[in-house]
Amino acid sequence: MKTILLGFDSFDPNIFEEMASQNELPHLQTFLDAGGYSRLDVCSPPQTEVSWTSIATGADPGGHGIFDFVHRDPETYMPYVSILPMRKNALGEQFIPPYSAKTFFEEAAELGYPATALWWPAMFPARPEIPVMTLPGLGTPDIRGQLGVGVLFSTEVEDKEKTKVVRLERAGKGRFKALLPGPQVQGRDGPVEATLPISIDTLDADAARVTIGNQQLQLRPGEWSEIIELRFKVGMLFTAHAITRVILTQLNGIVRLYTLPLQIHPLHSIWHYSSSGSFAKNLWKDVGPYLTLGWPQDTTGLEEGCINDNQFLDLCYLIFERRKQIFFHLMKDFHEGVLGGIFDCLDRVQHMFFRDKPEVARDWYRHLDQFVGEVQEKTSSWNGKHRFLVLSDHGFRPFVHKVHLNRWLLAHGYLALKDGTASGDLSNVDWNNTKAYAVGLNSIYLNVAGREGQGIVEADSVEDLLTDIKEQLSAWKDAGGNLVVHKVRMKHEIYSGPYIRFGPDLLVGYASGYRASAETGLGKIPEKMLEPNHDHWGADHCMDAEIVPGVIFANRDLRDFGNISFRDIPFLAIGKHLDQSHLKPPSQMNLQGQEKLEEQLKGLGYL
Amino acid sequence: MNNLFTPFHRLEKRPIVVVSGLPRSGTSMMMKMLVEGGLPVLTDEIRRADDDNPNGYFELEVVRKLKEGNFAWLHEANGKVVKVISSLLEHLPQQYPYRIIFMERELKEVLASQKKMLNHRGEVPKVNDMELEQQFRQHLSAIKPWLVRQPNIEVLYVNYNALLSRPESFCERIEEFLVSPLNRQKMLSVPTEKLYRNRVE
Numbered sequence: 049m050k051t052i053l054l055g056f057d058s059f060d061p062n063i064f065e066e067m068a069s070q071n072e073l074p075h076l077q078t079f080l081d082a083g084g085y086s087r088l089d090v091c092s093p094p095q096t097e098v099s100w101t102s103i104a105t106g107a108d109p110g111g112h113g114i115f116d117f118v119h120r121d122p123e124t125y126m127p128y129v130s131i132l133p134m135r136k137n138a139l140g141e142q143f144i145p146p147y148s149a150k151t152f153f154e155e156a157a158e159l160g161y162p163a164t165a166l167w168w169p170a171m172f173p174a175r176p177e178i179p180v181m182t183l184p185g186l187g188t189p190d191i192r193g194q195l196g197v198g199v200l201f202s203t204e205v206e207d208k209e210k211t212k213v214v215r216l217e218r219a220g221k222g223r224f225k226a227l228l229p230g231p232q233v234q235g236r237d238g239p240v241e242a243t244l245p246i247s248i249d250t251l252d253a254d255a256a257r258v259t260i261g262n263q264q265l266q267l268r269p270g271e272w273s274e275i276i277e278l279r280f281k282v283g284m285l286f287t288a289h290a291i292t293r294v295i296l297t298q299l300n301g302i303v304r305l306y307t308l309p310l311q312i313h314p315l316h317s318i319w320h321y322s323s324s325g326s327f328a329k330n331l332w333k334d335v336g337p338y339l340t341l342g343w344p345q346d347t348t349g350l351e352e353g354c355i356n357d358n359q360f361l362d363l364c365y366l367i368f369e370r371r372k373q374i375f376f377h378l379m380k381d382f383h384e385g386v387l388g389g390i391f392d393c394l395d396r397v398q399h400m401f402f403r404d405k406p407e408v409a410r411d412w413y414r415h416l417d418q419f420v421g422e423v424q425e426k427t428s429s430w431n432g433k434h435r436f437l438v439l440s441d442h443g444f445r446p447f448v449h450k451v452h453l454n455r456w457l458l459a460h461g462y463l464a465l466k467d468g469t470a471s472g473d474l475s476n477v478d479w480n481n482t483k484a485y486a487v488g489l490n491s492i493y494l495n496v497a498g499r500e501g502q503g504i505v506e507a508d509s510v511e512d513l514l515t516d517i518k519e520q521l522s523a524w525k526d527a528g529g530n531l532v533v534h535k536v537r538m539k540h541e542i543y544s545g546p547y548i549r550f551g552p553d554l555l556v557g558y559a560s561g562y563r564a565s566a567e568t569g570l571g572k573i574p575e576k577m578l579e580p581n582h583d584h585w586g587a588d589h590c591m592d593a594e595i596v597p598g599v600i601f602a603n604r605d606l607r608d609f610g611n612i613s614f615r616d617i618p619f620l621a622i623g624k625h626l627d628q629s630h631l632k633p634p635s636q637m638n639l640q641g642q643e644k645l646e647e648q649l650k651g652l653g654y655l
Numbered sequence: 656m657n658n659l660f661t662p663f664h665r666l667e668k669r670p671i672v673v674v675s676g677l678p679r680s681g682t683s684m685m686m687k688m689l690v691e692g693g694l695p696v697l698t699d700e701i702r703r704a705d706d707d708n709p710n711g712y713f714e715l716e717v718v719r720k721l722k723e724g725n726f727a728w729l730h731e732a733n734g735k736v737v738k739v740i741s742s743l744l745e746h747l748p749q750q751y752p753y754r755i756i757f758m759e760r761e762l763k764e765v766l767a768s769q770k771k772m773l774n775h776r777g778e779v780p781k782v783n784d785m786e787l788e789q790q791f792r793q794h795l796s797a798i799k800p801w802l803v804r805q806p807n808i809e810v811l812y813v814n815y816n817a818l819l820s821r822p823e824s825f826c827e828r829i830e831e832f833l834v835s836p837l838n839r840q841k842m843l844s845v846p847t848e849k850l851y852r853n854r855v856e
Binding site for chain 1: 701719727744769781782786787789797798799800801802803806
């Protein structure tokens, strides 16, 4: 077994096919020319963490338990991030692995082959008991244990929705000071924030010296610093280590400095960051420092105006280049087994530029094609005795309309608010009169008696209620007469496996251009059902899986496969199915026809 | 290309060579070629050569019982060649590795040949031609994706019509696919125009 797998998050088949027809992606086109390209049927819902987990396990969410970016606690209805679950124990709150289903990496390791998974979503915290080398991807928290936002230092009064803003105080001519907020520690009177002093000394109109703790940097406006290592003193004996990059975005009268979220230091992580622990450390030492946050491409900083388009793209490029270096470093000693890595900058770039600057997104298709060419060159001496797969978790579409699904449920009598409330969140819901509610980006739950904390829907009315909602939602049209929803699916129609009972009761597959609002994701109920999306985040994939298929490229002919789905990836990667439930024998696919064939074959004396 | 992607499970036994396809797609001719090439064959000769297959059928009666779970004969089949029509392939037990030579032929020719064979056997066709063609097409479009997903199976598709016009290149590919030296000269003596009797222009 010798398999190289490149995961290109959000690589869209429509764009690929169009660019390939114009010979713009020559390296990927070699797969196409050899019959080694196909669109990929991705799982529902087509969300990054769900889809990559389904690809790794060959199972749908019923088999691995990740149904949506946001899940809810049925007892309290409280939403939580599905890929960063925690459990309380004697040591306090601990992160626990988001799923335990077997991946093809694990299967390969059990067969005795080295297996390495890089930047794969939902692989934090690492599972040291499994002999797979991992660096985690989406879902890896910052040093506060959260998904992470940066800090903006400014001489001006600024207000940001998510980003923390710290005022820079003047401390002499051309000198400014502030405190960088770090991890929270338990103080005598409750939690307090550890901090590091930060100072900016203007050197000239185009340069400044920035000092953070004991780190000193000389920065020019608009350029990212190297990755810096910070040490926060927390208590008498303990030091918290973190890494980040900083950027001076303005030095002209107004001074602005932005720091990325403080991230886990692989050499000093208090959590199981990687497996094995020395794997991450060796890469840091052998290749160089790398960012560790699950979503290191700072879309929030861009959306909130802390950095501009070019600075965001520069950051993406730095991340991509370092990941490539790590991948190539590991390829040098790769003789057998499976080596897979997810490269997700394209996803972030498309979220921010697909709608308004499509050429920027297309440039990234060219970067990825070039990367494929470099891998092809490095593997050319392997004499073709390897598998090379390139695939994506879903495609991409413009995000034109925000859908406030709870408002729709309210308007159609499935959800009720407490008296005197016109909008709000799930705490404002009158559960005694609510039959269904939405939490997550594609999920509707019924308020089932005995399952939900204040459930009222009895078991014998579940089926009818699901059918009602499905029918009405499927017929929903916007003011222009366009269907808002492409398909609504009941969970038992599309899922199988031990976790199915934890999943949402209905999967809402939005039509192209429509996506659940961020408010819906958190269970909120704004005042409108639909709202035009003017955000920088102008494109997405959380629609219906049929609207956003992925891609697969392989150095083998894929034509005989027919439709290739996420369930086939373990087989394509390691030659083994982890779940065979989808492999229907041909005779079971058309029973009526089978009888007629058998009649004929009996007549011929073959049966 | 196929050989580069040998399934990864470690094969301890030599694969069983299977010649398959729709009835009347050239499976008997391929059996004869492999026999001439030097492969040991599993056949009981119960079904004798006739006008429809002048070189013989090379069949094994017990293969028809695959569906009922009669697999004992497969214990002795490693490294040998056996004929299994395509609709029985899904019943081959998974514990054995197989290399399948799957014969493909113009469907209209297959149906014409089957019709003639039914006549010779005194049977009356129970399904009309159009419907039968549709059912065979559906069967073929289901079997290929299923075969390619079987970790214990490798398939070489051989087009009957192309084989008759370019037998040399196919013999080479078959030898490569089976990873076994074959007597190509003797194999080449089998595919002759004499066997190509049901043509559809």
